[in-house]
Amino acid sequence: MSTSSASAEVSMDAIVSLCKRRGFIFQSSEIYGGINGFFDYGPLGVELKKNIRDCWWNDMVRRRDDVVGLESSIIMHPKVWEASGHVAGFTDPLIDCKVSKQRYRADQLFFAAVVVNGETIGYVSALENERTTEELQEKAEALKRKKAVQGQLAAVQPRDMTEAKPxxxxxxPSPATGEPGSLTPPRAFNMxxxxxxxxxxxxxxxxxxxxETAQGMFADYKNVVDSTRVKLxxxxxxxxxxxxxxxTPRNFIFRSREFEQMEMEYFIHPDADWLKxxxxxxxxxxxxxxxxGLPADHLSLHEHPKEKLxxxxxxxxxxMFKYPFGVQELWGIAARSDYDLQQHQKCSGVPQVYFDEATKQKVVPHVIEPAVGVDRILLAVLCAGYAEEEIKDDKGNVEKRVVLRLSPRIAPVKVAVLPLLKNKEAxxxxxxxLYKKLQRRYAVSYDDGGAIGKRYxxxxEAGTPWCVTIDFDTIEKDGTFTLRERDSMQQKRISEAELFALLEEQVY
RNA sequence: GCGGUCGUAGUUUAGUGGUAAAACCUCUGCCUUCCAAGCAGGUGUCCCGGGUUCGAUUCCCGGCGACCGCACCA
Structure with missing residues (x-):
């Protein structure tokens, strides 16, 4: 038996199809036609997702001395979102030009009536810039000439589109086409x-x-400082x-309307070296x-340019991670300064300070925030792990093998236990x-259906790193069984103790 | 939100103005001493709502959903 290398290009269709077929991810409310931007995690998906979350939690919280955990409520006082800037920032009314497909913020698009001899002969528009008014005036004069209207042109009175009547x-006119009739009314895109x-x-x-979950951490900052013995x-x-x-939710679970975040706010002294x-x-x-298990060659960094921060x-x-649909943001690491705590201090009136024993001064800490989406990581491990291989059997027949190369740390099932034959009671x-014994500590699966190769x-396809097969040697000789490894398809005989040692080492 | 393409078993696809098919998957039984074997049997499908028609899965309209572009993503 020999294997060829996996196909280079992974299609999203193949991954979406596998996810549904094997029970990783379903579209939400599918029996009603689905609902855009929402997904359900099936039996394998929920295990995978939980493992990702648990690995993060163990490494980020339990195995560190300087990070504590929190679970804040999803619905908070509305003032939290006023303080954070989300109420203002998420409600910009937008205008679309139906012809040019351009989109404008209504408060940045200005217009004015062109009035000659007290009579409105048309309208002009311009985007906000240093000389919006002059630009409107020039366009008004041009329109007057174009329409060949005689008389006194009044000075333009610029207003932004949020003030425009239907x-x-x-x-x-659309700034893109110069022609009226293609602009939509301002619509509030409330995120x-x-x-x-x-x-x-x-x-x-x-x-x-x-x-975002971040504001829960900021709003409870004082509670954590006062109830634990944390020090900056x-x-x-x-x-x-x-x-x-x-x-526009898009790219499967990459951008959805309900998603799960893993965020950590790292509070540092204002004088500390935040860059480091x-x-x-x-x-x-x-x-x-x-x-x-994400391969290094799929990862890259993107520095936000200063003007776009x-x-x-x-x-x-x-x-960034190289998904099949392009290189996309996976994990954002932001230096948030003391913005959030200052805002909450200002809006709540409650000091968000830390007493620095060394200098005997009260300070408002600055924050470094690594924020990542569980769903994006999950999609990344699926994309990176998915492979279709060409397998040649002993007779030279070529067949396809679909395999999910998931790290043992996050694989939904760690070991599958298989009796070589179903009809032999022993x-x-x-x-x-063995299955019951493994089950006490690990997510394991038992399968006796069909031929052994089919079960492998x-x-x-489920991403199970190991299968163990019980055969007659197991019960008649030394008790060892076959360990079959997912990626190499290699087999070797090991004892029960060796199996548990392997799991102890690889699953953490 | 706009434009284009599309929507048939769980998956991948045929097909039709007279209620539909295959492969794989799945399930049951037999068999099977290590890579999707074989035999027998079973479940299961025309996205939703209107309209045209004697009759619509097929044609038309609307909706919903998917994919691809554009725009958006404090």
């Missing part, structure tokens, strides 16, 4: 999901589903669902991704005994 919008707390649906009851620098970490009303700290966390995150950020570097009995292939 009948005016129809007459304002936050709104809901109502309590049974009364009035405006005072409006609340939001969190668009320290981190607060949490995993949990976040919600964003994305305009930022670099350290960047390295930590890269190493962690490798530890769960979010208002709270001093520096942001994204760890084999089945021993296999079930079934486990390959």
């Amino acid at each position: 009948e005016e919008i129809a007459l304002v 936050m999901f709104e809901t109502f707390v309590g049974p009364m649906r009035d405006s005072s009851a409006v609340a939001y589903l969190r668009p 620098p320290f981190g607060i970490a949490q995993t949990g669902k976040s919600f964003r009303n994305e305009i 700290c930022h670099e350290e966390w960047l390295a930590w995150c890269q190493n962690w991704l490798k530890s769960i 979010a208002f709270y950020s001093r520096r942001t570097v994204d760890i 084999l089945v009995g021993r296999a079930k005994e 292939r079934r486990q390959d």
